[in-house]
Structure formats: C-alpha cells, structure tokens
Amino acid sequence: MKGFLNRLRGVERDIIQMPVEDTAAGPYYEAQGNEIEIFEAAYKKRLPVMLKGPTGCGKTRFLEAMAWRLQRPLVTVSCHEDLTSSDLVGRFLLEGEQTVWQDGPLTRAVKAGAICYLDEIVEARTDSTVIIHPLTDHRRQLPLEKKGQEIEAHEDFMLVISYNPGYQTVLKDLKPSTKQRFIGIDFNYPNEDIERKILRNEVPELAEAQLAPLVAAGRRARTLKDHGLDEATSTRALVYAANMMAAGITPLEACKAALVSPVTDDPELAEALLEIIRAHFS
Amino acid sequence: MSSTEILAEIQQVLADLEKISFVAHRDTQSALGAIQPYGDETVLEWVKACKALFEHDRDAGKAFMRGSVAACGASNTVLPWTRQAMRFLAWRGSWKAVDGYMEQLPQAYRSLGFEGEVRWAELGLDWCERHLDSGVAYFRCPVLELEGGHGINGIEDVVLPSVELFGNRRLALGTYLSGAIRVRNLLGIEAVLPWAKRGADILQSGRLRGEAFFKLESEESMALLLENLPGFRIPEHQRLLQLVIYAWFGFNLDLLESKWSPDKGRAFVETDGVALYLPMALPDREEAMLAVLHATGHLKFHSYERRYIDALFRAAGREHPPLDAEQRITWRPLFAAYGDDMIRFQLIFDICEDTRVDEQIGRHIPNYRQRLLRAADAAAIVDGPAAAYFRWARDLLQWTIEGAPADPVFEPLRPLLSNDANIVDAFRIANELYKHTDLPAIALLARDQAFLPGRSPNAARPVYPRRMLDQAEFGTGLEDQEDVVKNQEIKPNPEQKQIPKHAAGEDPDFDIPPEETAGSGGRVGVGIPQPAHVLGYAKGAEYSEKGKPYAEWDYRDNRYKRNWAWVQEKTLTELDANEATRLLAQYAPALQRLKRAIQTQKPIRMAPLRRQFDGDELDLEASITYVVEKRAGMSPQANIYRQRVVQYRDTAVVLLADMSTSIMQACAEGGGKVVDRIRAAMLLFAESMEEVGDPYGLAGFASKYRDNVSYYTIKGFDETLTSHTRAVLGGLTGRLATRMGAAIRHAVASFDRAPSARRLLLILSDGRPADYDDGGDERYLHEDTRMAVKEAGDAGIHVFCITLDAAGSEYLPQIFGAGHYLVLDHINDLPKKLPEIYLRLRK
Ligand SMILES: Nc1ncnc2c1ncn2[C@@H]1O[C@H](COP(=O)(O)OP(=O)(O)O)[C@@H](O)[C@H]1O
Numbered sequence A: 001m002k003g004f005l006n007r008l009r010g011v012e013r014d015i016i017q018m019p020v021e022d023t024a025a026g027p028y029y030e031a032q033g034n035e036i037e038i039f040e041a042a043y044k045k046r047l048p049v050m051l052k053g054p055t056g057c058g059k060t061r062f063l064e065a066m067a068w069r070l071q072r073p074l075v076t077v078s079c080h081e082d083l084t085s086s087d088l089v090g091r092f093l094l095e096g097e098q099t100v101w102q103d104g105p106l107t108r109a110v111k112a113g114a115i116c117y118l119d120e121i122v123e124a125r126t127d128s129t130v131i132i133h134p135l136t137d138h139r140r141q142l143p144l145e146k147k148g149q150e151i152e153a154h155e156d157f158m159l160v161i162s163y164n165p166g167y168q169t170v171l172k173d174l175k176p177s178t179k180q181r182f183i184g185i186d187f188n189y190p191n192e193d194i195e196r197k198i199l200r201n202e203v204p205e206l207a208e209a210q211l212a213p214l215v216a217a218g219r220r221a222r223t224l225k226d227h228g229l230d231e232a233t234s235t236r237a238l239v240y241a242a243n244m245m246a247a248g249i250t251p252l253e254a255c256k257a258a259l260v261s262p263v264t265d266d267p268e269l270a271e272a273l274l275e276i277i278r279a280h281f282s
Numbered sequence B: 001m002s003s004t005e006i007l008a009e010i011q012q013v014l015a016d017l018e019k020i021s022f023v024a025h026r027d028t029q030s031a032l033g034a035i036q037p038y039g040d041e042t043v044l045e046w047v048k049a050c051k052a053l054f055e056h057d058r059d060a061g062k063a064f065m066r067g068s069v070a071a072c073g074a075s076n077t078v079l080p081w082t083r084q085a086m087r088f089l090a091w092r093g094s095w096k097a098v099d100g101y102m103e104q105l106p107q108a109y110r111s112l113g114f115e116g117e118v119r120w121a122e123l124g125l126d127w128c129e130r131h132l133d134s135g136v137a138y139f140r141c142p143v144l145e146l147e148g149g150h151g152i153n154g155i156e157d158v159v160l161p162s163v164e165l166f167g168n169r170r171l172a173l174g175t176y177l178s179g180a181i182r183v184r185n186l187l188g189i190e191a192v193l194p195w196a197k198r199g200a201d202i203l204q205s206g207r208l209r210g211e212a213f214f215k216l217e218s219e220e221s222m223a224l225l226l227e228n229l230p231g232f233r234i235p236e237h238q239r240l241l242q243l244v245i246y247a248w249f250g251f252n253l254d255l256l257e258s259k260w261s262p263d264k265g266r267a268f269v270e271t272d273g274v275a276l277y278l279p280m281a282l283p284d285r286e287e288a289m290l291a292v293l294h295a296t297g298h299l300k301f302h303s304y305e306r307r308y309i310d311a312l313f314r315a316a317g318r319e320h321p322p323l324d325a326e327q328r329i330t331w332r333p334l335f336a337a338y339g340d341d342m343i344r345f346q347l348i349f350d351i352c353e354d355t356r357v358d359e360q361i362g363r364h365i366p367n368y369r370q371r372l373l374r375a376a377d378a379a380a381i382v383d384g385p386a387a388a389y390f391r392w393a394r395d396l397l398q399w400t401i402e403g404a405p406a407d408p409v410f411e412p413l414r415p416l417l418s419n420d421a422n423i424v425d426a427f428r429i430a431n432e433l434y435k436h437t438d439l440p441a442i443a444l445l446a447r448d449q450a451f452l453p454g455r456s457p458n459a460a461r462p463v464y465p466r467r468m469l470d471q472a473e474f475g476t477g478l479e480d481q482e483d484v485v486k487n488q489e490i491k492p493n494p495e496q497k498q499i500p501k502h503a504a505g506e507d508p509d510f511d512i513p514p515e516e517t518a519g520s521g522g523r524v525g526v527g528i529p530q531p532a533h534v535l536g537y538a539k540g541a542e543y544s545e546k547g548k549p550y551a552e553w554d555y556r557d558n559r560y561k562r563n564w565a566w567v568q569e570k571t572l573t574e575l576d577a578n579e580a581t582r583l584l585a586q587y588a589p590a591l592q593r594l595k596r597a598i599q600t601q602k603p604i605r606m607a608p609l610r611r612q613f614d615g616d617e618l619d620l621e622a623s624i625t626y627v628v629e630k631r632a633g634m635s636p637q638a639n640i641y642r643q644r645v646v647q648y649r650d651t652a653v654v655l656l657a658d659m660s661t662s663i664m665q666a667c668a669e670g671g672g673k674v675v676d677r678i679r680a681a682m683l684l685f686a687e688s689m690e691e692v693g694d695p696y697g698l699a700g701f702a703s704k705y706r707d708n709v710s711y712y713t714i715k716g717f718d719e720t721l722t723s724h725t726r727a728v729l730g731g732l733t734g735r736l737a738t739r740m741g742a743a744i745r746h747a748v749a750s751f752d753r754a755p756s757a758r759r760l761l762l763i764l765s766d767g768r769p770a771d772y773d774d775g776g777d778e779r780y781l782h783e784d785t786r787m788a789v790k791e792a793g794d795a796g797i798h799v800f801c802i803t804l805d806a807a808g809s810e811y812l813p814q815i816f817g818a819g820h821y822l823v824l825d826h827i828n829d830l831p832k833k834l835p836e837i838y839l840r841l842r843k
C-alpha cells in the first residue's frame, strides 16, 4: 500500500478518485459515537449531511473514512470568501475559436455520483450557498444557469458540508433555511480514551508514557476555551505535538510549539497553558 | 624597661587609680586576672588605658574596664582592642560610644574575625570623627544585626551609603541605620543603595518626610519596599493564577491582596471560605502555584463547608459560635480547649487536614504532591521546634506519594487518604495523634516555619461557611428558590426592594423612588442625585410618557407578558470632555496600532467591487466570461467592470453598554473603576469605527423595575462622531440594574434606521441580567433575555455579548448561544480588545 501511495505522490490526479480497493488501506478513523451509523443511514436515503464541530476534531478524516467505506469517490472543496457559484458549478472556457464548457467540482461530483464535501461552507458567499438548495431536497438537481440546463444528480451522489460554530462566524452563520436541509452530525473533541487511541494510531512511535500526559494536558487546556482562546486545543494539534515528541523534541518544547504558540499571543494565557503542560510532564 | 620596673609602674598606675576612684580601682583589679596571662608589658599598657579613659570620661573608663574580660576572652588578645579604645580619647563625651564599642566587641570578634573586627572598629571610629552621635548609633547597633549574615561586607554595604548622605544632606546614621538594615534583610543587599538614593531625594524635599522615609515610618517607603520585594510577585500574575485555578478546578475565585508585609513573618496564601488572600510576593513561582492550588483545594474539597464546621464544633464539645457581624465563623473557640498547647494541636490538625486535601488535589492535578514534596525537599529547614513538624509533614507526604505502604507511624492517618474523608475525620485523627505525639511544644512565633512550602495555617482567617454540599443535594440550589417565586406575579414593587447581586453597591440613584428617575433622566455632576425636570408626569399617565412598551417572556407561564417592560429614551447629560481627552491621550498608542491594523486590512476587506456595470477598470475574470459566453451564443450581461470607489459597506453595528451600578466598582486588577475601562473602550471603538467606515451606533441602558428601563442613545447611525459624543462617553457612569431583554428589543428596533444588510448588536456587560423586581429569580430575566436574543435573530440581527464577568461562561451560553459571547477576564484589555473583536466578527 505504501509503495502504491508513494507512486502517486507529486503526480497530478483527477479530483474524482475511486477509493483504493484494498481492505487494509482504509483511512484510520476512530468512531466517537454513532456517527458512522447515522451517516450510513443518511447515505442510504441520500440525504445531505452537515458535519458540525470545531476545527481539528476529525470531520475531514471521518468523511474520508466514510467515502472509503461506502466505496465512493470524495470531492473536497475548501470554501473561501471569493468562491463564486461558477467556481463550484463550472464555466465556459475558450479553446481556439471554440468555447467549451468546463464542469466545476460540484458538477463533476453530481455526474459521477461522488460525495462532495464543501468544507467550511460559511466562508463562501451566500449566492454560492443558494445554488446547493435544489440539490439538497427531493429534487436532487443542479441547475447550470449559464448553460440553461439542469442535471439530475447521479443516484450515488451525496452532498456534505461542514461548519464550525465559532465566534468568528457569528455574522456569517448559515441561513436557517439552508441549515434545515441537512442531517446534522455533531462532532466534538473525542473523549480521553478515544483521543489516546487516535494518537497511538497516528503516531505509533510515541512512547506510551508520554502519550497519556499529552492527552490529559490537551484536554485540560481545553477548559480555557472561554477565557481568551478562540480555538481550543484540537486533536490535530495533539497529533502534531505527538509527532514533534516522536521526532525527539522534549515534551515541553513540543507542546509549546504545537499547543500553545499557534493558539494564543496572550502571554498570561500562554503561561497558564504551559503551567498545565508542565504539571503533566513534571 | 626591666620587668621589675614594669611591675612597679603597674603598681603606680593602680595606686593612682585608687586615688581617683574606689570603683575604678576595684573594676580594674577584678579584670586584671584575665589580662595578666598576656604578660606584664601588656598589663601595663592596659592599666594605663584604664586610667586614661577614666580620666577622660569616668563612664568611658568604667565601660572599658568592665568590658575587658569578655573582650579578652573573645579575642585572645588585649592590645589591639585596647589601642582601638584609646582612640576614643579624641572626642569629648564619647563614653556612649565606648560603652557600645565594648559591649559589641566580643561579638565582633566572634562573627567578623580578627580582620573584620579591625574594619568594623575603623568604620565606627570614622563615624565618631564625622559626627559623634552617629558613631554612638553605630557602636550601639548589635554587630549581628549590622552584619546580617553577610560578614564585614554586609556592614560596609549598609553603612557606606550613609557617608554620602551625611556629607550632602547631614543625615545622621541613627536615622538611617535601622531602616537600612531592615531593607537589606527584606530585599537583599542590592536594594539598600537604590533605597538610600530615593530617600536622599525625598529628604531634599523635606526633612521630616525624609526622616520618616528612612525610618520606614512613611507610607511611601513601605510601598517602595513592597514594590521591590523579591520573589514571585503576585499582582503581576493575578490573571495567570486565575486562569490556572479555572483550568484545574473549573471555577473562578476572587484573588485579593492580603495585608501581609515581609516583617510580619512568612508569606502565606489564606482564604476566608470565599476568596483567596494573597501576599504581595511569594518566594518563587512554584511555591505560589502550589499555594494557590492548595488553598483552592481546601475550598473545592470542603474544608470550610458549613455542615462540617458545625460538626467540628460539635466534636470539640462546643456550641456553634455565633457568626460575627459579617456572618463569618471564628475558629478560636475550637482551639481554646488546648490552652497553652494550642499551637501544637493546631499544627497537627493542619497537617492532617492538609494531608487529606492534598491527597484529593493529587487525584485531580497530576504530579501535584510530587511537586509539593520537591519544594519541601528544596526548602531550608529552620532549626527549632518547627523543624520537627516540618520534617514530619514532609515524611508523611512522601509516605502518601509512595502509596502509603504499611507503616506503624503513619497508619493512624490512613483514613484521611480515602475519598470520603472530610475535615471532621482530620480533626478526630489529629486529636488521637495529639494524645501520643512527641512533637515538641511550640510557640506562635515559631509556627510559620512549620509549614511545607505551599501550605499555610488553615484557620488563619474567620470564614464564611460554604454551602456547596447543601446545594449539591438539592440540585443546583436554585430549585427551592424557584418554588418560592413560582406563580407569584413579578411586579414593580417599591416596598419590597430586592437588590440583585449586580445592582447592589454604592448606588447614588438607589434612594430615588422610581417616579423620580423617570423623565429626561440622569444626574448632573457625579454622585449628586438630582431628579431631572419632571413635567406633568404621574403614574398612569399617557403611554407616550411612559416610553415604549415591550413584551417580556415569563418562563414560568411559558408565555409573553404583553406591554410589560417600558423603555424610555433618555439623553445623558453628564459630559466630561476632559476625561475623554485624557483617555484618548492615554490610549493613543493603542488607537494608533488599531488604526494601522484597520488600514492594512482595508485592501482585503474593501476589495474593489467586482462585476459592476460601470467602473474605471475591467474585471478580467468577468470580461473573459463575458466574451466566452458571447461566443457561445448567449447574451451575457455586461457587468465586466471593477469599481475602486469606497464601497457601500454591508455591516451595521450597535454597541450597547450595560450601565448598571456594578460598573462603578473598582477593577479587580486595580487602577481605577470598571467604568473607566468602559469609557475608554467605547471611545476607542468609536474612533476605530470612524476608520473602518461601517455605520455604527452607540447606546447604553439601565433599569429599575419593569416600567423604568432607560435607553440612552449616545450616537445614532446617521449621526457623526462629535466632541459632544466623546464628552458623553467621557462622563459615562453606572446606575441601577440590568434589564437586558427590554434593552435588546429596543436596540433591535433602532436598526430600522440602519443602512446595511448585515446587522450586529454588540452588548458590553459586566454581569447577569437582573433587576430590582425580579424577586431574586435569576432565571426569570435570563430566560427573557434569551428570548429577546432569539427575536433579534429572527429580525436578522446577530447579537453578540462581551462580558467582563469571569463567571460569564456559566450563563451566557444559555442566553446567547455557544460562540455568541466572549468572556474577557482581563479588564484592562477591554479598550484595546473591543474594536479587535468587532473586526474579527465582521470579517
Ligand atoms: N476520530 C478520529 N479518528 C482518527 N483520527 C482523528 C480523529 N479525530 C481527529 N483525528 C486526527 O486529527 C486530525 C485532524 O482532523 P480533521 O479531520 O482534519 O479535522 P477537521 O476536519 O474537523 O478540522 C486528523 O488528521 C487525525 O490525525
């Protein structure tokens, strides 16, 4: 499997890829609750899904794992404020004297029966979020306004969006009319046992004696979320810290680099976080 | 001289002495035995000195003779100090100096050595030469105190700065010395010189003030001392400690400054059951951390629970002591039974209870007990009875860390390690141990040294009994309260003045009946309640005069009460342009940084408008699309331009400030009142908004009863920021309570005039919604506010709350929703943070 993946590195690939049919190769995902069942049920009924939760808690990983499980290609679009509907749907291009229509990623997913993941959808302009409406109800259609056409979605197509209800998005919250079209799955940072398991799996080289305090420290650090931290310590950050430690950096330095300095510039808060880390590794 | 001649000479001198004074002769004779072993020549020189000194000044001579035996014993010499003593002959009336000199001489030899003694005497003799009284002060100062463990260098460092002070300012050594020694002892030798220099400046501005400074009698010298205390300085780390407490225990505590000063003994963290009292400084960071965690642990693990305190007194066979005037319990009666041996028992009891609590904390905080032990191992143990307690406590701690293996000595303490042990068990076990202990008797003075670093006397202060457990058993503790108010109509009720927590305090408006606060409102000047002109106002008058009514949500009936809260628009008439100017000057650097940040953000945020029908540049992407679509046979719209004009911004914001009484409180972080920061924050916000260019409004609100909610529009969307607006902000004061729901509804209505599509209501508050007539039912106005926020959302207005209440995260999520509030626990940051928060929100 590694060898196969390595051959793919640095090579252009089409965005629509069937998952590799190798049972050992599925992306590692540790379930936190019944999200897998919920997702599978939603998929069975082709209902669109909304993954809600803070950054770095495993939403993307979950979807990768689900796509692999359901053997569907996954198309991911990271949304940003300049993302227009043409970026999603497609546009005309010039080719010699001809004009040709080029499908956007959403259109391609709709045609190919892929899972289309619109990551951080609130970042996109509202006009781009409206075009997904007809895709999310019983119609399952994508209008191609420019071409004066519409597409019935492939029977396997599924739309998934993610969003992070943090305070930066207060003004950009999704319209209730958009939100209610989705099956919501709430994500949060996993519980302590699971978080340890995740780290053990992601960074197998990390010594067990360092793993437990790292996870405990990360969880403790999350309690300061409301006290000036915009983003709490994420599982991703813990994985980073674990990697740094496995690479030979001392726990304190690794945590400082992965858990403290990226999340705050406030010296007192940084001190408090360090105090927590120190206590665990003392 | 032959030896016989010498002997004859000695006899002669002695005979002369006898002629002069019987006492002198007798004293010389009695010391002679000690001198004789050093040989006749030495004896001769010594008796001559006796005579010379006696003739010079009788008292000097007597002091010399009487001190000789001890001096001889300490130095094993005679001549060096005899010759030193002879130098006092140079000054008239020097007997006091000789007296001090002879008295200190043995100690000088013992602690400074031979050379050190020479230097010591030299310094003193120089002072006699300079100013005899200073010389006296010098020699009278016990050598041990003077050197303070630093040897002769210590003496030089303390004394030399005063030479210059005397030269320039005629400051006598006597005025300076004891203060200087204390400063050196408290702050270390390096602190003496800066302290003396500061004192010299003060001396220049006035003799009395200067002398008071040097004697450490004045406030300013004490303050200077405290400011320079070495170690981990608590005031600078207040917030860190607060965050750490929150992280480990999940609650906030007030951290207050205790009245400790270094000469009152060891610095401890104490608690009164509600707040922690912290000294100005603790020896180091680790001890400070441990001490704060330990003291918080006492609160968390119920050392001060009401029921246990009751049980303690019962166990001690005493009546529950009456609470003091402040509803606190004093511990004294609990220990009275132990009479003179009280301290011994208290220490044993403290060790037992601390063992229990530290065990609990240890389950909670990894490595906590290990750190405690490490600190104890590193600490220097002070000899004396306290050392026995210290070692015992340390060994006991070690035993618990090792997992409490079978051990006959510590076995009786095992029950304290159980999860269900409480302070009563500690008391019981302490009493058992006390019966058989071989720990020494100990006096109060020695007690401080008995505690491991991080621990402290548990009964140091009277405590407010806690009621956490009572509440835990009944749920949140709010339920029974709710039962009381259930179905009881909440109505304006001037007789039954219920003062909500956050409305209480020094409230200049409180005594004005509600009828009088209505009208155009406000007061003139600060602190002088002055009813505004009330024209033809009476209860039951027209609605127009009562203001605008809004519905209020009653969660108990699950319905709205129509026309319930009445909001009156009022103008603030207290202007303070000077304050505004002062604040803007004070925050000028912060404002400048903000403006720069806003400008650098501008090009991104104010991106040129794309896809316009006209403009000065082509929108490349749009143009290509246009061409392509045209070729494809479509008829695209020609919106292919970009516009560089200042764009129509799409966010409008109202900043709504809670102006209740509580903002008049002093900042916990010190440096003025909360309102000062709110003024500055609103000013900075306004100035930043001018730079951002978004339409914005400023308003405040306060309330007293449901029919009297005041809404102060400080600046509307269509108004410009003027010096009048700034003066209003500069004169902002707090009054009355916080009926937030009504204020939100009114603010929402004000957005009718806002030009933008995205609308944000930013609430700045320092506490829960509460009013005088909510019957103490916190939930009532919480629920109403929650509904008001929901209504705002339905009206397309986002509500976001910024609070200064550290406990905000307990209730704000329910009211505003997760992610729709921010707890700012560093109030001094508010002015700078407020505009930043807005910028992040509008991104
Ligand atoms: N439940 C999980 N199972 C496996 N890995 C996880 C899980 N949750 C988090 N992770 C780790 O955290 C990282 C970040 O997760 P990601 O899915 O990118 O977060 P999100 O999409 O929510 O921002 C992943 O790369 C993975 O290492």
Ligand SMILES: [Mg+2]
Residues within 6 Å of the ligand: B294, B298, B354, B455, B456, B457, B458
């Ligand atoms: Mg204690």
